[in-house]
Amino acid sequence: ALLPILNYPDPRLRTIAKPVKEVTAEIKTLIADMIETMYDAQGIGLAASQVDQHIQLIVMDLSEDKNSPRVFINPKVTPLVEDKQAYEEGCLSVPDVYDKVERPNKVRIEALDENGEKIDEEVDGLLAVCIQHEMDHLNGVIFVDYLSRLKQTRARDKVRKVIKIREKQG
Numbered sequence: 698a699l700l701p702i703l704n705y706p707d708p709r710l711r712t713i714a715k716p717v718k719e720v721t722a723e724i725k726t727l728i729a730d731m732i733e734t735m736y737d738a739q740g741i742g743l744a745a746s747q748v749d750q751h752i753q754l755i756v757m758d759l760s761e762d763k764n765s766p767r768v769f770i771n772p773k774v775t776p777l778v779e780d781k782q783a784y785e786e787g788c789l790s791v792p793d794v795y796d797k798v799e800r801p802n803k804v805r806i807e808a809l810d811e812n813g814e815k816i817d818e819e820v821d822g823l824l825a826v827c828i829q830h831e832m833d834h835l836n837g838v839i840f841v842d843y844l845s846r847l848k849q850t851r852a853r854d855k856v857r858k859v860i861k862i863r864e865k866q867g
């Protein structure tokens with residue numbers, strides 16, 4: 698089922714996500730719903746925080762055909778290099794706002810997948826950018842937090858406009 702995505706500056710987006718103890722049937726349903734919601738919103742990632750579920754769960758799909766979703770449960774991300782790279786990021790919770798954010802361009806991801814199997818990968822490029830962006834969501838951080846006050850104000854105004862238009866479209 699499609700889940701409503703919280704929009705910036707909703708304070709619920711600032712909630713710190715709790716670790717997942719056991720991958721229950723409910724969590725498997727949430728994973729399926731998050732993947733469906735991510736595709737519907739044309740995103741390449743989605744954190745559970747964004748659908749008001751405050752557990753450490755991320756879904757991502759960077760594939761062309763949108764047919765290889767990945768699930769990260771209780772993820773831990775460790776930078777592997779000092780040097781950072783700027784990337785034009787977007788966020789499904791801050792629609793139509795895109796801006797450059799600098800992040801370490803190579804990280805280690807340790808997590809569990811949807812079957813509780815261990816994931817331990819070194820990644821770079823867009824996957825590294827995206828996993829760090831999603832990890833931020835689980836820690837109540839939104840990419841606009843890295844931008845200037847002025848850009849944050851503009852982002853708030855932009856989201857307000859986009860939501861009004863979407864409500865009119867019904």
Ligand SMILES: O=C(O)C[C@@H](Cc1ccccc1)C(=O)SCC(=O)c1ccccc1
Pocket residue numbers: 739740741742743744785786787788789790826827830831834
């Ligand atoms: O809000 C989210 O977490 C999803 C977000 C993930 C993300 C995309 C790009 C850079 C960092 C994090 C999105 O999917 S935004 C929409 C999108 O598909 C996109 C935006 C910019 C560049 C590439 C993809």
Ligand SMILES: [Zn+2]
Pocket residue numbers: 787788789790830834
């Ligand atoms: Zn986001």
